[in-house]
Amino acid sequence: MNTLDQLALQLTRRQYLGRAATGIGTAALASLLAPASSRSQAADGGAIKPVAPKAKRVIWLTQAGAPSQLDLFDYKPELKHQFDKDLPESVRGMQRLTGMTAGQKRFPVAPSSFKFHQHGDCGMWLSELLPHIAKHADEICMIRSLHTEAINHDPAMTLLQTGHQIGGRPSLGAWLSYGLGSENAELPAFVVMISRPTGPTNAQPLHERMWGSGFLPAKYQGVRFSPGKDPVLFLSNPPGITADRRRAMLDDLNALNRITLEAFQDPETQARIDQFEMAFRLQTSVPELANQSDEPALTFDRYGPESRKPGSFAANCILARRLAERGVRFIQLYHRGWDQHNNLPSGIRSQCYDTDQPTGALLTDLKERGLLDDTLIVWGGEFGRTAYSQGTLTATNYGRDHHPRCYSLWLAGAGVKPGHIHGETDDYSYNIVRDPVHIHDLNATILHLLGIDHTQLTYRFQGRDYRLTDVHGEIVRGVLA
């Protein structure tokens, strides 16, 4: 082999290496080498250089099932005078309803049965259900005017995560891991953790597509961390194979694979060797991460009674902080069980028991470590809930149907206005009256905070340059610090 060939082969190897493990440097190199054709750029992937990012990572606390904005964030004191009165038709308008309440004869207004108080210097009104989150009111940037297109869980969650109601497109985390790569070569760039509700409530199903890579290569999909022996699938060696034996076996394997590399000169073989080494490192780094025995008792006090139970939202919040400390780019938690069509007061109470204290603790922890400055927190669900009661309304009980026309979601941390409320809804939290924010706008803003122009992060598929925000999305300047 001549010198030129050797050099080129090494380059190809390095490219494979780079694509597999690291981020910006290699991506920039790739764009330097093949700037002419966006076609090859798209095929190679990852040529995004973030511009002045405010956030280095995101912790997305997804509340699956759609929490009621009326009982948590969007304070409507006047509604108590409207108890059991019909929602005015002028408010309801011609909007479509789900098949669950479309047949209902009346739409009786159900004021929240929970008290709200003002918190922090900013005086943000928050529900009594969220005492721990409320302590961080001055950190929170509340969006009260988010709206979505879908009216059922599956399409709405798919839209929130992938920018499209029907499956097949990459999730936000996959876009980021494609665009930015990982900061930590020992851990995946995109980690997903799921918790089930502790209370008796309706837990809607989730789908792998919500953290899938769509048409992006599979290596960009979210890696699910689960409680138990194998936080990452197939992480543990089989019984009888110690770490030393695995190391020795890998040395044998590497020796064999190097013989293959010599014979075929295929850079894929070098990449394979590297990936086995990466797998070996994961076998150490992930258990070290997941093993929380090095956490002081204070941690568990802070995150609350559920935090010692592996797989709980609280335990996942501790893990989220540990992942953030290790530079994982996109950490997504899903907590299920917010679908309170009936018995909302008891259901939402138990959901808040699951999530409020751990969320507050996570904010405290990040702040103490200085990580809140470059970590973006997102807390919310796939749509809101109706002001009118689904099913029987009594003085102490009610239910709420799906409501895509407006809902609340909050951000905190890197680059967002602290102690701020963006947007406003009408007296029934039924329609937006000021500063509407669409899901695409939210995603454009999240990308902006990470230093990415959402119109630039594209991937060529079926002849078209796709992006997370489709052909939409305006950065919500009002929430930027």
Place this chain on the structure above:
Amino acid sequence: MKPLALLVVVLTVGHTVASAQESSNSEPLRFNRDIRPILSDNCFTCHGPDASHRQAGLRLDVREQALKPAESGDAAIVPGNPAASSLIARIESKDESTVMPPPKSHKRLSALQKERLKRWIAEGAKYELHWAFATVEPVALPAVNLSDWVRTPIDRFILARLEQSQLTPSPEADHATLLRRLSLDLTGLPPTWQDIEQYMNDRSTDAYERAVDRLLRSPHYGERMAVDWLDAARFADTNGYQVDRDRETSAWRDWVIRAFNDNMPFDQFTIEQLAGDLLPNATLSQRIATGFHRNHMMNEEGGIIPDEFLAEYTADRVETTAAVWLGQTFNCARCHDHKFDPFTQRDFYGLKAFFHNVSERGVGNYGAPIRINNPPFIRLPTPEQEQKLAVLNQQLSGTKQQLATSAVEPVEQLNEWSQRLLATPVLWQTTTPLRVDAGKAKASVESETSAARVEFPDAAAYTITLRVETNLKRVSALRIECAEAGMSGSARWQDVRLQLAGEKPSAKTVKKLRPAESGESIVMAEVAKTLDDNRVTFVNVSPKVDNPVWGAFELIEPIANDGDQPLQLEVVISAAYGTGPLLWRVAVTDAAIDLLVPEAIRAIVQSEPEKRSAADAKQLAEFRANSNPLRRELNDQIADLTRQIEAIERDVKTTLVMDELPKQRDTFILMRGAYDKPGERVTATTPAVLPAMSNDLPRNRLGLARWLVGRENPLTARVTVNRLWQSVFGTGLVRTSEDFGSQGETPSHPELLDWLAHEFVQSGWNVKGMMKLIVLSATYRQSSARRSAAADPENRLLLHGPRFRLQAEFVRDQALAVSGLLVPLIGGPSVRPYHPPGLYEQVVAGSGANTYVPGKGDELHRRSLYTYWKRSVPNPAMLAFDAPFRETCTLRRPRTNTPLQALNLMNDPTFVEAARFLGQRMLRDGGDSTDTRIAHGFQIVLARQPRPAELAVLKRAVERTRQEFAADPNSAKQLLEVGEARHDTKLDPIELATWATIGSTMLCMDELITKN
């Protein structure tokens, strides 16, 4: 800087196939190859086919339009005169406000691209019909220098192109590599020991061809070919949305395997799948084939709007058909005219009209009593089931006949009963609850309401066992009431059972019940659903405040209490999907059964007979007719037969199919694709830009299918041979095998693509013939070892043989095959192999109900295309190796290389178990020495002898591993316990564990999971 400069050179050489031709400046530029890609990518969005978004009245994809003066008065293109062409002025403009493409488009032309546009205009700005739309014509074979190398016409095209770049083909791969490559390509399995011996010992000149023929005859060929087709057809075992319930379509999957094995011509393969049901005298097999277009996802979520999802299903069919047969991305045209290709929104809905007449509903059949499938489907009873059903159905119709002819009640009898009814009130006595148990559900007895309060913690199924007491001496009927407990609650009431307290439930002790007339809360037909002792049928109970619901049951044999103690009864209620608390209450009566009547009947009886309306009299007569003892007996028989029939029907397999409504649905252009914004009405038509459908073809799916495989259609044959090529070489001649439009890549060997397409049609769409032609070529037989990294790094010129990692399915299939564990059964329902625990529980609805339960025995070791495919949680090992979710049509899988794949190969019990059995084969059949055993292993997994260096590595590994296990024998035993399959226990555990470890190392080798 210097190395970088070198590198740029390297990349340019290998970058695109076209760039090599750039150097020969004498050859004029070609529109399709050199110009269309530039215009399409940078200009067509605003100056292309989409009229509604066209800017400045300028259209660049059609020559006449591009030459006409635009709104500004300037002509974009003046042939032969770049200086006068405003297109050139605009692309060279330094002014941000006039430069094209505009900065906000984020598109930028390179200097080379600008130069090409200029040269092309100077050369006369000749347009070509988009290459993919041109008729497929016979192609002359090119002349080549190295003609000895040529084995098939394919090789002439490949060689001519290599020679043009001053390259020479690679030498032929060695026998072993070739046989393994061939086996993997044609069957997805490595060669067996016998295959290798037979091939190595075959000295005849046509040994290779004979091996090809043998593999094409293997039943595993159909399985291998089916895998790609299942991706295209988005085949899965579940419905995909929300709760993601199962469906049954394995009969369709087996049809595909059979069709490939029988070498069904591709035109027939097309027609039967798109329109088999519309063929004259369609056979069962032809109807099963139509499952192709029922494989899309189906939504069953409560509260969805059916029309919205009906629009999704039909759009999916349009997009899938266009992608699979036409290689076109029609999804763009759903909302607006296509931006890059000449397809309009009208074309999209014209195609939709073909697929819009299926008797389906937008919302699935969630909770369907018997069938899991959403209609339309067909039943596939076994002969045995068919026979049983015939007997039962005959009995049923006989009993019904008897019922119809049984006598009408005499007037005197009616009068006697009426008097008795009016004289005797029916008294229901609420029983006293003694205790209640409902497993994990919170349950307690409430004395003030005489009810059992049960609170369901989740959607799982609960059995409520309620003990009650009554002073009645005789119980002829009971009423079970369900009331709200202060806040709303609901449940599915699935089953009920009654027995005396303290008795063990058995056929003797469980009291026979039947639905009773007792008012209207739950009608009799509904009540019957709680009596069939299966959890599939149920009554939804959702009581309102002060408005309980109840069902009444009569005892076929009343209970008499002769003792002194009150009578204690046990009522067992099964319920699921509960929300909130509910009160369950039991009332009993000793009234004569014939006095239990609905209020409406009682009211009629109370009225004077002379004053009754005809309708009332008729209703009363019918009610009485059904109440007489013989008729009641007959009705019981009918109910019993119906239950037996349903029990068998529940086990009858079905499969999803297409059908055609007698009256066609109207199809409208949907504005911006929105289901509720219909525009103009359209009829079934094929896309305008393609050759028209002949007049004698029917305007239905059958006509469409025949048009797709018609002689005039330029796309189907090209697209199909390209995919076959892709399956062997890893990359199609057109890399973008799903997109033959102007944004797709132009073919690396356009003439070869056309030659193959022409040949394919000429051969009668012979798929096996095409596969054979490809694998017989010298091109295919080349060694895949690279001689230099610089030349053809992506192997688009086919300077080397194909080398790439196996598809997800074949990685696992190979491990099963080489370990000897593979169960080579063809077809049947999908199976559940090993799967990590806990994966479903985190994400699925309900608790417990949706756990993954691995199969037993053979099911653990079937080929991967039979693995149960749940769309919301696909098999993680398949996903790790780049299998798609199967939510939409996939024609090309990416190939990634990740640490999760490495973990899978090392630690997945599938591979750990396979490694043990591979180890066992080496140990038992590999002779007595370490050398021979390793050699035996290499023969099994790679069909070759180990290289000395490889042997040395593994010999050292054997020694070391053996010592380790000898020092820690317990760990050896542990390793041998992974998986269900039983190994030979006579073998020494330390030896077996040692060889299992060697087996694992082999299964992880790059060369093993790669086709070399």
